[in-house]
Every structure is written in C-alpha cells, then in structure tokens.
Amino acid sequence: MEWYWFSLIPVPVLLWLWFELIRDEALPIPLPKETIRKMLKLSSVKENDIVYDLGSGDGRALIIAAKEFNAKAIGIEKNRLLVWLSRLTISKNRLQDRIDIVHDDIFKKKIRDADVILIYLSHKLTQKLGPKFQKELNKGTRIISASHPLIGWKIIRKIRTGHFYSYLYKV
Numbered sequence: 001m002e003w004y005w006f007s008l009i010p011v012p013v014l015l016w017l018w019f020e021l022i023r024d025e026a027l028p029i030p031l032p033k034e035t036i037r038k039m040l041k042l043s044s045v046k047e048n049d050i051v052y053d054l055g056s057g058d059g060r061a062l063i064i065a066a067k068e069f070n071a072k073a074i075g076i077e078k079n080r081l082l083v084w085l086s087r088l089t090i091s092k093n094r095l096q097d098r099i100d101i102v103h104d105d106i107f108k109k110k111i112r113d114a115d116v117i118l119i120y121l122s123h124k125l126t127q128k129l130g131p132k133f134q135k136e137l138n139k140g141t142r143i144i145s146a147s148h149p150l151i152g153w154k155i156i157r158k159i160r161t162g163h164f165y166s167y168l169y170k171v
C-alpha cells in the first residue's frame with residue numbers, strides 16, 4: 001500500500017461525523033441567549049406557563065425560561081449526548097423541579113399542555129410540525145419559530161433576532 005492512502009483515512013471519518021450531525025435535518029447549533037430572551041418576551045411568557053423547546057439541544061432556552069421567566073419548561077431532544085449535557089446543566093442550576101428533558105423524537109411525543117412552543121429547526125422539520133400543532137395544541141398556544149416561518153400560518157409578529165427573523169403564531 002502506498003503511503004498516501006493513509007492521508008485518505010480522515011475523509012470517511014469526517015464524512016461519518018458530518019452525516020451524524022446532519023441526519024436529524026437540524027444541526028445542533030444553539031440559539032444565542034439574547035435571541036432566546038427576545039423570543040420568550042415576544043411570546044409573552046409568564047410565571048408558571050408551560051414552555052416547550054422542541055429539539056432542546058443543550059437546554060439553554062429551558063434554563064432561561066425557568067430562571068428568568070419563572071416558567072415550567074419541557075425539552076424534547078433526541079440526541080442522547082445533548083440530553084445528558086442539558087440534564088447536567090439543569091441540576092447544576094438546581095432547576096430540576098422546573099425543567100424536564102424528554103429523550104425522544106418530537107414527532108412521537110404529545111404536546112397538548114403547552115402554553116408556548118419554541119422551535120429552532122430546519123425548514124423541512126418546521127413544516128412537518130404544522131399538522132401536529134393543529135392536531136394537539138390548545139387554542140391560544142403561542143408558537144415562536146426561529147429562522148423558519150410556518151408556511152400557511154398567519155404570522156402574528158415577526159422580529160429581527162440576530163441575522164434572521166423569528167415568527168410568532170397563535171393556535
């Protein structure tokens with residue numbers, strides 16, 4: 001075997017890592033905390049509201065919702081590493097009684113009790129959630145989506161959050 005074949009070894013490894021990251025159709029890129037605060041404010045989150053983050057990543061939106069808005073927060077996340085990491089941060093912040101992380105696929109869990117839903121997902125996943133929202137959510141539930149509008153839904157408000165817009169809807 002020629003020596004230069006060894007230089008190709010990292011290529012499949014990199015491709016595998018890239019595939020692991022993109023296969024959920026939503027890269028695990030967290031929202032800036034200031035953007036989350038703006039989004040929760042725009043959704044008029046108040047004390048004891050139940051706030052869901054669908055695809056909760058490292059749990060930062062849940063922590064902000066619980067700590068700064070006194071909400072009860074529930075995250076659904078399918079990446080086990082992020083579930084572990086977010087649970088660790090939540091217990092470090094002693095917020096276990098205000099935040100729950102469900103390790104599951106967002107399409108497999110019912111979300112009937114939500115007052116506010118925050119999403120920061122791919123365009124495709126965002127559209128896929130539309131029918132689920134219509135089926136499961138109570139009238140008056142607020143949905144705030146970062147970066148991708150819900151096509152066919154009436155936008156209540158749209159604000160600039162960093163380099164993209166966030167869109168507010170009401171069921």
Ligand SMILES: C[S@@+](CC[C@H](N)C(=O)[O-])C[C@H]1O[C@@H](n2cnc3c(N)ncnc32)[C@H](O)[C@@H]1O
Binds near residue numbers: 025059
């Ligand atoms: C762009 S990140 C957003 C993270 C977090 N919401 C935030 O704003 O910082 C999208 C997250 O959704 C998760 N995700 C993607 N598809 C999912 C699914 N079907 N069920 C549960 N989580 C999912 C990814 O693992 C990732 O952590």
